[in-house]
Amino acid sequence: xxxHDDAYHQSIEQPYELLVSKEDLDGNISAAIEEIVxxxxxxxxxxxxGTGRLACMxxxxxxGVTAFDFAADMLRIAADKLTGxxxxxxxxxxxxxxxxxxxxxxxxxxxxxxxICYLGSSNNEGWETDLRRVMDEIDRILRPGGAAIIFETLxxxxxxxxxxxxxxxxxSALVEQYGFRHRWIRTDxxxxxxxxxxxxxxxxxxxxxxxxxxEGQSSVVPECTGIWWKTKPTNGSGESQ
Numbered sequence: 001x002x003x004h005d006d007a008y009h010q011s012i013e014q015p016y017e018l019l020v021s022k023e024d025l026d027g028n029i030s031a032a033i034e035e036i037v038x039x040x041x042x043x044x045x046x047x048x049x050g051t052g053r054l055a056c057m058x059x060x061x062x063x064g065v066t067a068f069d070f071a072a073d074m075l076r077i078a079a080d081k082l083t084g085x086x087x088x089x090x091x092x093x094x095x096x097x098x099x100x101x102x103x104x105x106x107x108x109x110x111x112x113x114x115x116i117c118y119l120g121s122s123n124n125e126g127w128e129t130d131l132r133r134v135m136d137e138i139d140r141i142l143r144p145g146g147a148a149i150i151f152e153t154l155x156x157x158x159x160x161x162x163x164x165x166x167x168x169x170x171x172s173a174l175v176e177q178y179g180f181r182h183r184w185i186r187t188d189x190x191x192x193x194x195x196x197x198x199x200x201x202x203x204x205x206x207x208x209x210x211x212x213x214x215e216g217q218s219s220v221v222p223e224c225t226g227i228w229w230k231t232k233p234t235n236g237s238g239e240s241q
Contacts, residue, residue, distance in 0.1 A: 013073045017051045019200045023223070025190040029151070030057050032185055033111075036229050037147040042108035045141060047097040047134075048115020052078025054151075058111070059087050066102070068095040069115075098133040105143045112138075113151040120170030131170060135178050144234040150174065154184055154224035156201065157209045161224040171226065180228035189221040197221055 033039065041063045046055045049067035051074050059065045059082060067090065069075050075092040082090045095101055097116065112134075119130035138148050152171070154161035161184045163171055174180040191197035197219050202210025213221060 013051060013071070013077055015200065015203065016074075017077050019189075019204055020051065020053050022189045022191050022196075022200075023053075024187040025220070026186065026188065028185040028187055029054075029225070032183075032227055033058070033149060036149055036227075037109055039109055043106065044109045044111065045100070045102065045107040047100070047110065047112045047138075048118070049078055049092070050074045050113070050115070052081050052092075054111045054113045055090065055092075056081050056085065058109075059090050060085070062089065062109075065090045066107075067092045068097065068100060070094055070096055098130060098137060100137050100141060102141045104140050107141045108143055108146045110138050110142055110146070110148045111151075112149075114153060116150060117152050117167055117170065120173075121166045122169055123166050127170065128173075131173060139232065142232045144232055146232045148180075148230055148232070150180070150228040152226050152228070154226045156189075156205050156223045157212060157221060158224050159222050161226065171228075174228045178230070180230045182226065182228050184224055184226045187223045187225040189223060191219045191221070194219050 039058050040061045044058050044062045044065045046058070046065060046067045049055050049069045050071070052067060055065050055067040055078055067075065067078055069078075069092075072094050075094065079092050093101065097112070098119070116131070116134055118124075119134060120127050124130060142148060152167065154163060171182075175182055189197065189201075191200065194213065194217050198210050198213040201213055201221055209221075
């Protein structure tokens with residue numbers, strides 16, 4: 001089983017890209033973003049961008065997208081995908097989400113998909129400090145009225161949301177300390193075959209899920225995803241909407 005650190009320290013960018021390309025069969029991620037903010041003509045910053053899952057989704061309608069990650073191999077795939085889409089309104093850059101190389105008030109929308117959890121996990125001894133630094137950076141680069149949207153796992157293989165124990169404090173902090181709203185969606189996978197589903201899910205999520213897929217003989221794997229979002233105040237007195 002590959003944990004979060006493995007995903008960024010081994011050469012698994014190609015199988016990772018294959019995995020996420022099978023995710024969200026009903027298109028619920030893009031629909032959820034559209035409900036929160038209209039990205040048309042906006043400057044978007046995607047932190048922890050990986051292979052560009054969100055960046056590629058948002059770039060066609062955005063004024064510009066800047067995708068950051070600390071894994072250069074992941075960003076190379078993101079760049080290839082964006083180039084293949086015939087787009088030129090983007091750039092990718094290796095950076096730490098705790099210290100972004102951007103000016104203040106330079107973004108209308110900040111997204112973070114399945115990435116802040118690496119720092120927010122209680123397995124990280126300094127998670128509270130690291131989380132505060134990321135939140136401070138998001139606040140620093142967002143323009144007044146801008147939106148921050150965070151996606152994190154609520155369980156692969158689950159029909160209903162289940163908060164991972166190591167992320168429970170982080171998820172609570174997003175709401176209680178940082179003022180995010182919260183909901184969840186289904187982001188089910190549809191693989192090419194049951195065999196592909198078992199192989200990829202076993203490698204990334206562990207033998208327990210792999211065994212369940214083998215026994216169930218299905219190429220569709222349920223998944224629950226949490227969404228946390230907030231709008232930066234325009235006047236310092238509360239949310240702008």
